[in-house]
Amino acid sequence: MADTLDVSYDTRIPNNVGLGQDRKVLKALEKWHPGYIDWWNKLIPQNFQDSMVYLRTAVSVDPKGWAKFDYVKMPDYRWGVLLAPKVEDRLIPCGEHMGKPAWQEVPGEYRNMLKRLIVIQGDTEPGSVEQQRFLGLTAPSLYDLRNLFQVNVEEGRHLWAMVYLLQKYFGKDGREEADDLLRRSSGSEEAPRMLGAFNEETPDWLSFFMFTYFTDRDGKMQLESLAQSGFDPLSRTCRFMITEEAHHMFVGETGVGRVVQATLDAMNKAGITDPNNIGNVRDLGVIDLPTIQKKLNLHYTLSLDLFGQEVSTNAANAFNAGIKGRYMEHRIDDDHQLGDSVYNVSNIVDGKIVTQEVPALTAVNMRLRDDYVRDAAGGVGRWNKAIKKAGIDFELVVPHEAFHRQIGVFAAIKADPQGNIITEEEWQGSVDDWLPTKDDGAFVQSLMKPCYEPGKYASWIAAPKMGIDNQPGDFEYVQLHMA
Amino acid sequence: MSHPLKQHLIDPEICIRCHTCENTCPIQAIEHNDDNVVVDASKCNFCMDCIPVCPTGSIDEWRVVEAPYSLEEQYEWDELPEQGDVTLDDAPSDEQSNDEGDADPVAALLAEAHKGAGGKARAPASAAKPTINLYNLSNAVEAVVQGNYRLTAEGADTDVRHIILDFQGKPFPVLEGQSLGIIAPGTNEKGRPHLPRLYSASSPRDGERPGYHNVSLTVKRDEGGLCSNFLCDLKKGDKVDVTGPFGATFLMPSDPAARLLMICTGTGSAPMRAFTMARERTVGAREGGMVMFFGARTPDSLPYFGPLKKMPEKLLHKHLVFSREPDQPKEYVQDRMRAEEELVAEMLQDPNTYIYICGLKAMEQGVEEALNNITESTGESWQALRDTMREDGRYHVETY
Numbered sequence: 013m014a015d016t017l018d019v020s021y022d023t024r025i026p027n028n029v030g031l032g033q034d035r036k037v038l039k040a041l042e043k044w045h046p047g048y049i050d051w052w053n054k055l056i057p058q059n060f061q062d063s064m065v066y067l068r069t070a071v072s073v074d075p076k077g078w079a080k081f082d083y084v085k086m087p088d089y090r091w092g093v094l095l096a097p098k099v100e101d102r103l104i105p106c107g108e109h110m111g112k113p114a115w116q117e118v119p120g121e122y123r124n125m126l127k128r129l130i131v132i133q134g135d136t137e138p139g140s141v142e143q144q145r146f147l148g149l150t151a152p153s154l155y156d157l158r159n160l161f162q163v164n165v166e167e168g169r170h171l172w173a174m175v176y177l178l179q180k181y182f183g184k185d186g187r188e189e190a191d192d193l194l195r196r197s198s199g200s201e202e203a204p205r206m207l208g209a210f211n212e213e214t215p216d217w218l219s220f221f222m223f224t225y226f227t228d229r230d231g232k233m234q235l236e237s238l239a240q241s242g243f244d245p246l247s248r249t250c251r252f253m254i255t256e257e258a259h260h261m262f263v264g265e266t267g268v269g270r271v272v273q274a275t276l277d278a279m280n281k282a283g284i285t286d287p288n289n290i291g292n293v294r295d296l297g298v299i300d301l302p303t304i305q306k307k308l309n310l311h312y313t314l315s316l317d318l319f320g321q322e323v324s325t326n327a328a329n330a331f332n333a334g335i336k337g338r339y340m341e342h343r344i345d346d347d348h349q350l351g352d353s354v355y356n357v358s359n360i361v362d363g364k365i366v367t368q369e370v371p372a373l374t375a376v377n378m379r380l381r382d383d384y385v386r387d388a389a390g391g392v393g394r395w396n397k398a399i400k401k402a403g404i405d406f407e408l409v410v411p412h413e414a415f416h417r418q419i420g421v422f423a424a425i426k427a428d429p430q431g432n433i434i435t436e437e438e439w440q441g442s443v444d445d446w447l448p449t450k451d452d453g454a455f456v457q458s459l460m461k462p463c464y465e466p467g468k469y470a471s472w473i474a475a476p477k478m479g480i481d482n483q484p485g486d487f488e489y490v491q492l493h494m495a
Numbered sequence: 496m497s498h499p500l501k502q503h504l505i506d507p508e509i510c511i512r513c514h515t516c517e518n519t520c521p522i523q524a525i526e527h528n529d530d531n532v533v534v535d536a537s538k539c540n541f542c543m544d545c546i547p548v549c550p551t552g553s554i555d556e557w558r559v560v561e562a563p564y565s566l567e568e569q570y571e572w573d574e575l576p577e578q579g580d581v582t583l584d585d586a587p588s589d590e591q592s593n594d595e596g597d598a599d600p601v602a603a604l605l606a607e608a609h610k611g612a613g614g615k616a617r618a619p620a621s622a623a624k625p626t627i628n629l630y631n632l633s634n635a636v637e638a639v640v641q642g643n644y645r646l647t648a649e650g651a652d653t654d655v656r657h658i659i660l661d662f663q664g665k666p667f668p669v670l671e672g673q674s675l676g677i678i679a680p681g682t683n684e685k686g687r688p689h690l691p692r693l694y695s696a697s698s699p700r701d702g703e704r705p706g707y708h709n710v711s712l713t714v715k716r717d718e719g720g721l722c723s724n725f726l727c728d729l730k731k732g733d734k735v736d737v738t739g740p741f742g743a744t745f746l747m748p749s750d751p752a753a754r755l756l757m758i759c760t761g762t763g764s765a766p767m768r769a770f771t772m773a774r775e776r777t778v779g780a781r782e783g784g785m786v787m788f789f790g791a792r793t794p795d796s797l798p799y800f801g802p803l804k805k806m807p808e809k810l811l812h813k814h815l816v817f818s819r820e821p822d823q824p825k826e827y828v829q830d831r832m833r834a835e836e837e838l839v840a841e842m843l844q845d846p847n848t849y850i851y852i853c854g855l856k857a858m859e860q861g862v863e864e865a866l867n868n869i870t871e872s873t874g875e876s877w878q879a880l881r882d883t884m885r886e887d888g889r890y891h892v893e894t895y
Contacts, residue, residue, distance in 0.1 A: 258513035
């Protein structure tokens, strides 16, 4: 019976980019590596570092090789540099250089634009791990603990992916940017993460699930548009990251779905039919549906802000340069250059929300946000199916895009969740019905007690319908280190 | 009436519509609308590329159907339909065949082979879902022989072969423990093609060579045996008609913590080799949790004797037992099991233990008696334990 190792690792850093033959980049990465491990070790509580976690590791980018499940201690996780297979004769898919061969090296004129995009993307990856660092202490099950850590190690790998691009293609600048990615820290006074949404601590598991559902989905859309890049190494990196990102969408969608399910089950068991009977529902040890709606409102709107200004010349420049495409660019039936076409964008004129046609080129952000809104609606519909099936008269609703915005045209006004413009007084009078209050937060926090027994779940979350890697219900997804 | 077929489906209750499968499918057999993601049965070629990339597990769903569900039907679903009753000319598994198994000779053969379990066998709960009956008599797949190696010493009294088949890029998704049907060329006395003979795969699911999806068989030459002589005489490059895969219960648990107690003789070692290699490829150098009792006449005639000796004990704890060693008393597997009573008893009491027995029918009785003695000594009833284990999918017998 032959020895069987699917992948040979020729360097300390698993990769499919020939690092073994690329001494300069290998040296830079190896120099960066201890800082990364240090960052990881200081971040995650020690007893989790020493625990055996049933994780998925990508050992190759072939569909059959990238989901190997096994127990591993997180600091020993094989973070690697993995790019999707190269597409022969790939062409730049959009913008003024459309149809020319994709760049294998950084085009000089776009160097700074590219670097900035990569740094911003890279900055979000460790940012989210930092935000979620303490969640393990209150995990509602070993299954969820494992899913949290899977998300964390993959965000870590995504940081690696961006650092590789910086060090390989951007010389000294790139190396400095790579170091800065470890220097900045979520919520830090002196060196915060670049995007606001990544500087708030994730306070509880419902927030984590909402974050992975709504905010990671923004990440997915950004990756989708970078996967269309004419700069081929960026495209290949992002294509592979998208496959991993799907797991984060999964954690979010099923996480919220299971919280909803636990509430429905408890209400039915107790014979409570009125979803607004908040006190009685909370007494059951589950989260009432109106609070879930408020959390949804908050995370959805914070995520919409991540798409930036509706009309943006930066986005137009990046598209025109062929550095960033649109969602599913290859499936869009147009000239891919947006010379004369127009796109509908919301705006505020005379205190009213109106739709205006603007040059499509300047509305690339808006289009991506519209794609996001459609994508995000799907899961909400599936949560509602469960509510309907349980016979409870309640519907989770995605709020209007004008509601609770800090960035873009709607930042100037106040609107209710239906999109009616309201006064500051009206806003103050109702905001507690729309967004989580301190009391809501304190209640959810009161439920956050760890449940580490295999196969058991905290009262406020239902068991998953299916185990990870087809494992049975009482599988010990994390073998906790007991110090 | 068209042949029933196995259709690949996606569970809409579990799918999160991330479309990773759709983007991964090399032949665009997966598509979606605003509601569901669906598989086009007329395109899907069972390459399985979409299975590991799915973050949810919703995509590993299969139904045997007379006519495939259309894309329109699948788009309407809120949940997957139950497996319906399919009247089969060729039953999809030994599970669904009738008692006599006369509708399907393959099912009848498997039902006979599994009789020793003392009741209806069940697959381990965590076993991967097997593909069954992908190829049948009227639709066999052609394999090319990649190699044919004699496993027993030249002078040994048996000629056992290790034969490697390559399916030339055609899908042949076989799990460890499943069987292949081999059709010997020519016709029988009635002028009809020969019926397939069943052989267990001795290679793991990802192939004799990992990722190559080639399949190895372990075949003993029987004097006068039509199919075994045909197989043992094959040369590299020769072509063979194959049906299957068959068998839906004699499968290994996916749970890496599950312990395997493997008891075999002769070519009954084939599925055990597949199990062992599959474990080796997943657990690597870690503890394997596998114990093997393997009987043969002499070391010379024990298939895979050399490679087996090299397997680390930590991965596979081995008892190789010989009944015709010169100057040694005859020893059969059941004798060694009794000698190792403590180990066997401890495993029997562990609800994480799975037992596999494979070899000649003649071994069954002796092994049963040994298991009976060992359970009695711990104050339990073997019959009751066996039935519990079988119901749990933890007791498997395949003898011939």
